[in-house]
Amino acid sequence: MDDARAQPPSMRPVPPETEDALHGDTMVVNMGPSHPSTHGVLRLVLRLDGEVVKAVQPHVGYLHRGMEKIAEGMTYNQFVPYTDRLDYLAPLSNNVAYILAVEKLLAITVPPRARVIRVICCEIARISAHLLWLGTGALDLGAATVFFHTFRERETLYNLIESLTGGRLTTSYTRVGGLSRDLPAGWADRLGEFTRAFPKVLDELDSLLSRNRIWMNRTQGVGRISASDAIAMSLTGPNLRGSGVALDLRKTEPYSGYEAYEFDVPVGREGDAYDRYLVRLEEMRQSVRILDQALGRLPDGAIAVDDPKITLPKKERVLTSMEELIEQFMLVTEGIKGPLGEVYHAIEAPKGELGFYLKSEGDKSPYRLHIRSPSFISLQAVEKMAVGGLLSDLIAVVASLDPVMGEVDR
Amino acid sequence: MEGPFIEPRPPRFAVDRLGERFPGAVLEVAEFRGEITVLVPKEVIVEIARFLRDDPATAFDMLTVVTGVHYLGRDYDFEVLYHLYSVAKNHRLRLKVRLRGNETVDSVTSVWPGANWPEREAYDLVGVRFHGHPDLRRIIMPEDYPHHPLRRDFDVEGGPSEIRPEGRVASPGFRDMESV
Numbered sequence: 340m341d342d343a344r345a346q347p348p349s350m351r352p353v354p355p356e357t358e359d360a361l362h363g364d365t366m367v368v369n370m371g372p373s374h375p376s377t378h379g380v381l382r383l384v385l386r387l388d389g390e391v392v393k394a395v396q397p398h399v400g401y402l403h404r405g406m407e408k409i410a411e412g413m414t415y416n417q418f419v420p421y422t423d424r425l426d427y428l429a430p431l432s433n434n435v436a437y438i439l440a441v442e443k444l445l446a447i448t449v450p451p452r453a454r455v456i457r458v459i460c461c462e463i464a465r466i467s468a469h470l471l472w473l474g475t476g477a478l479d480l481g482a483a484t485v486f487f488h489t490f491r492e493r494e495t496l497y498n499l500i501e502s503l504t505g506g507r508l509t510t511s512y513t514r515v516g517g518l519s520r521d522l523p524a525g526w527a528d529r530l531g532e533f534t535r536a537f538p539k540v541l542d543e544l545d546s547l548l549s550r551n552r553i554w555m556n557r558t559q560g561v562g563r564i565s566a567s568d569a570i571a572m573s574l575t576g577p578n579l580r581g582s583g584v585a586l587d588l589r590k591t592e593p594y595s596g597y598e599a600y601e602f603d604v605p606v607g608r609e610g611d612a613y614d615r616y617l618v619r620l621e622e623m624r625q626s627v628r629i630l631d632q633a634l635g636r637l638p639d640g641a642i643a644v645d646d647p648k649i650t651l652p653k654k655e656r657v658l659t660s661m662e663e664l665i666e667q668f669m670l671v672t673e674g675i676k677g678p679l680g681e682v683y684h685a686i687e688a689p690k691g692e693l694g695f696y697l698k699s700e701g702d703k704s705p706y707r708l709h710i711r712s713p714s715f716i717s718l719q720a721v722e723k724m725a726v727g728g729l730l731s732d733l734i735a736v737v738a739s740l741d742p743v744m745g746e747v748d749r
Numbered sequence: 750m751e752g753p754f755i756e757p758r759p760p761r762f763a764v765d766r767l768g769e770r771f772p773g774a775v776l777e778v779a780e781f782r783g784e785i786t787v788l789v790p791k792e793v794i795v796e797i798a799r800f801l802r803d804d805p806a807t808a809f810d811m812l813t814v815v816t817g818v819h820y821l822g823r824d825y826d827f828e829v830l831y832h833l834y835s836v837a838k839n840h841r842l843r844l845k846v847r848l849r850g851n852e853t854v855d856s857v858t859s860v861w862p863g864a865n866w867p868e869r870e871a872y873d874l875v876g877v878r879f880h881g882h883p884d885l886r887r888i889i890m891p892e893d894y895p896h897h898p899l900r901r902d903f904d905v906e907g908g909p910s911e912i913r914p915e916g917r918v919a920s921p922g923f924r925d926m927e928s929v
Contacts, residue, residue, distance in 0.1 A: 399889065400887075400890060405898060407874070407899060408898055408903070443782055570811050571811075571861060571863060572862055572863045573811055573813065573814075573867075574863075586836055591839045592839070680782065681786065681843075682781065682782050682784060683784065683832055683841075683843065692813065694813065696816050696830070696832070698818060706818075709814070709816040711813060715866060715870075716814070716863060716867070719862075719863060719865055719866045
């Protein structure tokens, strides 16, 4: 990386005299909400002086579905499908994040097998989310080849997700107290094949971009943010680690047994789009390490707690035993009553800290549910990163922040 | 350690330091599932925020998120929650202020710039107004939307005419950004 840094980007910065000569009328340009580079429905109102961005005003909310309001009328399990639609590129990760918050509220400990499978889910979600980010981010900057490589790999993962959960996008896999179903036969072996083959693909992607002169020119020095600014702006995840802050909730506040896995937390140095790219690329390698360890230690046993007040009884028992029939009826109609109290629990989602605040008044539904979505917070930084740069750099800035509007607007 | 989560180290000392520095400001302390929530008077929230950020022992350098909660039938109407995190010390704390009716609370954007959008969201969806916020506009809902949907008395089954009622005064608490 050092020799790459030694050569300054040739296209920037705009010489000040040019800017002065052209200084005059500014133009307001509306970008989005339907624009291929905004990854959904992000609208940016730009004030441009020539090609230089003078001001950015982001407008969000085009994908608002009122999820936090909906949660107020749902039982805790009923809300799981809604979490699929937050960061719809990593639904498994959202399922786990939400259910961990509920389990913290209810003080439930899930069996070891469920915890390991949840780690597998989180890391699969991270790889597939980062692959999509890499493919579309490179496409935004004109590198179309990467897109096909990443989507081929993503397809493998989505096939795995489909056979695990029954859905490719809407996974709804977790339940309070465990998981909705166990791993299908042979699934772990198929995942093992993927983790053996995938590092070679990462090397290919690495060789396509990391030393690519055009990619380096487009991303190095673009959207730079210092560590202290990034912390002050509440950035988390790869966006914060790109600035050199080694904050990873899997290390600092481990959940689902992450403290028992060996992996490294990659950090950048410059805090620019290129470093955020390097961080995400390396995170995929680390996720493969975690997946290998998880597959190696996958314990046998139950995938949910054995408590009729929390998890549904076995279907065959429901059909033959009165007691289980009543238990199923009560759980489905009455739900699980939470204690009085409030909790906040966050996980290291692909985009950063995904946290759920739950306020329970002792009812079967949360009194208030608040989703701390990493993309929403990250988008605040667009203004700081893009003003003063070129319009084409703004595309790189937005791509490097990796926002997903599903979780921005909720 | 067993369990779906690791008990974080709750920074009880932070509450003590807060009480020493601001006598009488710690109105209530609750600890639940390893999380500490401190109720403080809304008048001094910015001073408390700045102290907790700058004090080397507490070092709450990051504001994770701001949450607004609406209550019915209590002697306060809103709670504003500030979820604080210290990157340097790896601990969390939740500050809480209570508001009644049209009361405002001072914005903490001067302490943590990252409070900007979360405070706008709390204003938009719950109707809490933050005094001194640089840009207090709606963020999720359209700018001419008349309600605050995360209030508990919000009518979720209101008809289409309810969404943009013509000539109807906005629901209590709604103000243009200029009047804040």
